[in-house]
Amino acid sequence: MTNLVLYRKYRPKTFGDVMGQEHVIRVLTNALLANKVSHAYLFTGPRGTGKTSMARLLAKAVNCENLQTMPHSGTNCKLQTNYEPCNQCSSCREINQGKAIDLIEIDAASNRGIDEMRELREGIKFVPVKSKYKVFVIDECHQLTKEAANALLKTLEEPPMHAIFILATTEPQKMIATIISRCQRFDFCRLKAKEIFETLEKILKQEKIDFEPQALNLIALSSCGSLRDAETLLDQAISFSGAESLVKKEIVEKILGITDNEIIFKFLNYVFQKQTKSAVEFLEEIIYKGIDLQEFAKTLIIYLRGLLLLKISPGFQDTLILLSEEEKEKFNELAKNLSEKELKDLLEKIMAAETKMKYSSLPQLLLELAIIE
Numbered sequence: 115m116t117n118l119v120l121y122r123k124y125r126p127k128t129f130g131d132v133m134g135q136e137h138v139i140r141v142l143t144n145a146l147l148a149n150k151v152s153h154a155y156l157f158t159g160p161r162g163t164g165k166t167s168m169a170r171l172l173a174k175a176v177n178c179e180n181l182q183t184m185p186h187s188g189t190n191c192k193l194q195t196n197y198e199p200c201n202q203c204s205s206c207r208e209i210n211q212g213k214a215i216d217l218i219e220i221d222a223a224s225n226r227g228i229d230e231m232r233e234l235r236e237g238i239k240f241v242p243v244k245s246k247y248k249v250f251v252i253d254e255c256h257q258l259t260k261e262a263a264n265a266l267l268k269t270l271e272e273p274p275m276h277a278i279f280i281l282a283t284t285e286p287q288k289m290i291a292t293i294i295s296r297c298q299r300f301d302f303c304r305l306k307a308k309e310i311f312e313t314l315e316k317i318l319k320q321e322k323i324d325f326e327p328q329a330l331n332l333i334a335l336s337s338c339g340s341l342r343d344a345e346t347l348l349d350q351a352i353s354f355s356g357a358e359s360l361v362k363k364e365i366v367e368k369i370l371g372i373t374d375n376e377i378i379f380k381f382l383n384y385v386f387q388k389q390t391k392s393a394v395e396f397l398e399e400i401i402y403k404g405i406d407l408q409e410f411a412k413t414l415i416i417y418l419r420g421l422l423l424l425k426i427s428p429g430f431q432d433t434l435i436l437l438s439e440e441e442k443e444k445f446n447e448l449a450k451n452l453s454e455k456e457l458k459d460l461l462e463k464i465m466a467a468e469t470k471m472k473y474s475s476l477p478q479l480l481l482e483l484a485i486i487e
């Protein structure tokens with residue numbers, strides 16, 4: 115394995131490599147096909163969902179010397195036919211290597227200034243050195259200062275034929291409306307847990323690393339729809355696994371600070387059955403086993419919240435995301451005999467204990483008191 119981090123190593127090189135975001139790909143490739151590429155785009159959406167990747171892909175596609183129509187079989191994208199950059203011509207290769215002179219990437223988070231925008235306005239007049247289009251990608255563009263944004267606005271009003279702007283941001287609400295209205299806007303979606311799972315699975319197959327499906331499930335569910343976050347977590351899990359070359363659920367739980375389901379089950383079972391003595395003894399036992407009480411309490415809260423929501427409506431089934439179908443059934447069974455109020459009270463008590471635990475010299479006692487109550 116090279117030491118390039120996963121999320122960089124697996125940056126999509128074709129539209130087909132992109133997971134999800136079909137609505138964006140469809141419109142972009144149709145525009146390419148019809149030769150109607152717009153001069154300003156705005157890519158918005160949560161972090162790690164493919165905005166920068168898509169911007170580079172578009173830059174590659176508009177400058178590719180032999181853009182190809184190809185079916186998308188065997189790739190992530192569910193579209194049937196598409197336009198793809200060839201990844202072989204000199205333009206494509208230079209972009210892949212990060213060396214293209216006609217792809218100008220500006221990180222507005224570090225270049226917030228009006229000087230950069232002035233330079234951009236000067237530079238943009240010159241025709242591209244090698245390619246058909248000069249593509250300017252302005253990342254985190256909500257961070258531009260007001261003056262810089264106004265300077266950019268002037269450029270966006272009358273961009274030269276050879277220029278394409280792609281603005282990317284996680285916070286469109288912070289951008290001035292006049293810029294937004296001059297761009298064709300695409301909202302990127304969070305990726306579904308299933309899509310993340312499939313991507314990670316594919317990466318591990320390529321890296322020839324084995325995994326427990328539940329480990330990937332946990333990563334997929336805890337990365338909040340960001341594929342980059344998921345890939346970073348996977349990276350961590352791989353290095354934790356060391357020479358074993360197997361990504362285990364246990365390791366991911368450790369990294370995330372999540373307590374094993376079964377422990378939570380057993381504990382809640384005692385509590386729900388009002389077996390105070392067993393519950394307190396069980397606490398003692400898990401402390402002895404080295405489980406971090408603070409993390410245990412945090413996990414308890416996540417689960418109790420899920421149960422409470424389920425009580426309110428079965429429609430909240432998906433909130434019990436960390437559980438398998440079988441476990442969900444067990445859980446439903448557990449919660450059946452409790453009232454909404456009982457669950458709410460329990461949740462409040464555990465939450466109060468968890469907050470105080472950080473400052474207590476005897477954190478165990480706080481949980482015990484909560485249980486006894």
Ligand SMILES: Nc1ncnc2c1ncn2[C@@H]1O[C@H](COP(=O)(O)OP(=O)(O)OP(=O)(O)O)[C@@H](O)[C@H]1O
Nearest residue numbers: 121124125132133161162163164165166167341342
């Ligand atoms: N939709 C996607 N399909 C495939 N890979 C993705 C996707 N989204 C993110 N990734 C992975 O995450 C990495 C980072 O994605 P990218 O830089 O495009 O995210 P971004 O939306 O620009 O995030 P940010 O808002 O943090 O800049 C990619 O290199 C790739 O490995």
Ligand SMILES: [Mg+2]
Nearest residue numbers: 165166253282
């Ligand atoms: Mg980005």
Ligand SMILES: [Zn+2]
Nearest residue numbers: 178200203206
């Ligand atoms: Zn090419």
